[in-house]
Amino acid sequence: MASGLREHLVAYFEEHHKLVEAGALRLLLDFPQPLVLSRDVVERAEEDSPFVTEAMVRTAIEERTVSRAARRPVPTSSGPAGAPAEALPDFAVVREGFAGPPPAGPPLAGYSRLFGARFRDLSRLLRGRSTLVNPRSIRDLRGAEGTASVLGMVRQVRETSVSHHTIVTLDDETASLDVLVLKGSPALKVPFVLDEVVGVKLRLGRDRDRLPLVQSIERPDVAVTRNVGRSDRTRRAILLSDLHVGSRAFLAEEWSCLAEFLAGRGQNPELARSIDFAVIAGDLVDGIGIYPRQERDVAISDVVEQYAELGRRLRELPERLTIVAVPGNHDAVSPAEPQPPLPPNLAKPLPPNVRLLANPSTFSLGGVVVAAYHGRGFDDLIPAIPNASYSRPTEVMRRMLQMRHLAPIYGNRTPLAPAVRDGLIIDPVPDIFVTGHLHTYGVDRYRDVLLVNASTWQGETQYQRMRNITPAPCRAAIVDLRSLETLTLDCSSRRAALSGSAA
Ligand SMILES: [Fe+2]
Numbered sequence: 078m079a080s081g082l083r084e085h086l087v088a089y090f091e092e093h094h095k096l097v098e099a100g101a102l103r104l105l106l107d108f109p110q111p112l113v114l115s116r117d118v119v120e121r122a123e124e125d126s127p128f129v130t131e132a133m134v135r136t137a138i139e140e141r142t143v144s145r146a147a148r149r150p151v152p153t154s155s156g157p158a159g160a161p162a163e164a165l166p167d168f169a170v171v172r173e174g175f176a177g178p179p180p181a182g183p184p185l186a187g188y189s190r191l192f193g194a195r196f197r198d199l200s201r202l203l204r205g206r207s208t209l210v211n212p213r214s215i216r217d218l219r220g221a222e223g224t225a226s227v228l229g230m231v232r233q234v235r236e237t238s239v240s241h242h243t244i245v246t247l248d249d250e251t252a253s254l255d256v257l258v259l260k261g262s263p264a265l266k267v268p269f270v271l272d273e274v275v276g277v278k279l280r281l282g283r284d285r286d287r288l289p290l291v292q293s294i295e296r297p298d299v300a301v302t303r304n305v306g307r308s309d310r311t312r313r314a315i316l317l318s319d320l321h322v323g324s325r326a327f328l329a330e331e332w333s334c335l336a337e338f339l340a341g342r343g344q345n346p347e348l349a350r351s352i353d354f355a356v357i358a359g360d361l362v363d364g365i366g367i368y369p370r371q372e373r374d375v376a377i378s379d380v381v382e383q384y385a386e387l388g389r390r391l392r393e394l395p396e397r398l399t400i401v402a403v404p405g406n407h408d409a410v411s412p413a414e415p416q417p418p419l420p421p422n423l424a425k426p427l428p429p430n431v432r433l434l435a436n437p438s439t440f441s442l443g444g445v446v447v448a449a450y451h452g453r454g455f456d457d458l459i460p461a462i463p464n465a466s467y468s469r470p471t472e473v474m475r476r477m478l479q480m481r482h483l484a485p486i487y488g489n490r491t492p493l494a495p496a497v498r499d500g501l502i503i504d505p506v507p508d509i510f511v512t513g514h515l516h517t518y519g520v521d522r523y524r525d526v527l528l529v530n531a532s533t534w535q536g537e538t539q540y541q542r543m544r545n546i547t548p549a550p551c552r553a554a555i556v557d558l559r560s561l562e563t564l565t566l567d568c569s570s571r572r573a574a575l576s577g578s579a580a
Pocket residue numbers: 319321360405407514515516533
């Protein structure tokens with residue numbers, strides 16, 4: 078494993094307010110999937126004990142080995158051929174958002190459990206921030222004076238009619254609270270998003286009728302500087318999305334251009350051959366019945382056949398690639414997020430070098446941590462964030478990182494599964510964050526995280542024309558895993574063109 082992992086582990090524990098003892102760190106690094114194990118340790122650790130000991134890591138290893146043996150075959154970390162992930166030492170699953178189907182029970186209870194889990198996990202990241210002085214639960218705020226801080230989930234945001242101040246309703250586990258943000262306050266620089274978790278520092282007056290005044294706001298966010306994971310040798314990953322195989326608009330000739338390039342038969346064969354990994358961020362096929370009258374847009378009207386064709390298309394890419402694929406809203410799995418990986422019957426025609434994971438998923442490629450999310454959450458965040466646009470996806474991805482959440486808003490376009498844990502939380506912080514869904518292309522950086530929205534291999538459909546969506550197809554980001562420097566491969570003119578990216 079690459080040396081960058083050590084730094085990743087230390088940073089991960091730090092963020093969770095844990096100090097990892099040297100022996101414990103050694104044990105973690107010796108384990109084939111250290112980040113996976115670290116998550117186990119953090120989840121089992123007692124809230125108020127700051128230390129991670131060797132014994133804790135040993136217990137986690139034992140539990141993982143036992144539970145592993147109990148649930149063979151490991152459905153998510155193995156490819157369609159059933160080869161365990163360890164067969165590919167440079168690829169390891171860190172976290173899959175999907176942790177099994179939601180338990181049975183009334184949906185309302187399920188969602189309140191999900192929101193409780195979200196609040197618990199995200200408030201843990203905010204706890205202990207120096208700006209959040211005198212932290213209290215909302216219930217314990219009663220009677221307090223001076224300065225105090227609370228953590229809460231944003232339930233409602235409204236503007237006062239006369240003075241245009243903002244009133245935000247926050248919920249924590251104990252109660253709810255209205256707080257006032259004055260017009261023009263720096264706390265409004267980043268607009269609030271419903272159901273995100275924030276920390277606020279408040280000025281409390283003696284007058285009971287006056288609302289607590291927000292002085293500053295903290296979001297979970299990612300650290301300004303962070304120890305980042307890097308591969309110890311030059312090797313690359315190519316980031317793709319939204320193939321939509323089976324659509325009439327699938328761009329077959331452009332796809333062949335990509336395959337030729339990767340095989341080293343185009344320009345820059347040396348660079349092409351250094352690409353060991355491909356990531357596909359969902360919408361592998363076009364599906365059926367995804368939107369009204371889609372049948373007019375599909376070339377293959379049977380979904381099983383679409384996956385068979387996907388298998389043929391993926392076999393056109395070099396066998397040396399480890400291809401990691403997550404599903405999207407066009408794929409034949411439950412649309413509620415987090416989505417499970419593609420089921421074995423559909424995965425069967427795919428080549429053995431494909432690793433199918435849930436949407437979203439976090440995994441490491443040669444020591445570099447990648448989070449892949451298809452991106453349904455964009456559909457709710459873009460309308461909710463002033464000035465956000467489908468053509469500037471990385472701005473919204475930045476906002477996702479600030480919230481440490483991919484799709485917080487409940488009850489709009491992104492269906493959320495009422496799972497026991499919130500699998501849409503971004504944790505650990507990735508080195509590369511890749512999304513799709515928008516059919517546009519964008520490369521940017523936020524702090525130390527590389528952001529890529531990975532285009533599409535589908536041309537414009539009638540449906541998109543109707544909805545005024547202009548795709549930017551057939552781009553792919555090629556990332557050097559040693560430096561995270563990125564090039565853009567453009568096959569849209571059916572001739573591979575390479576250019577440096579803006580990031
Ligand atoms: Fe798509």
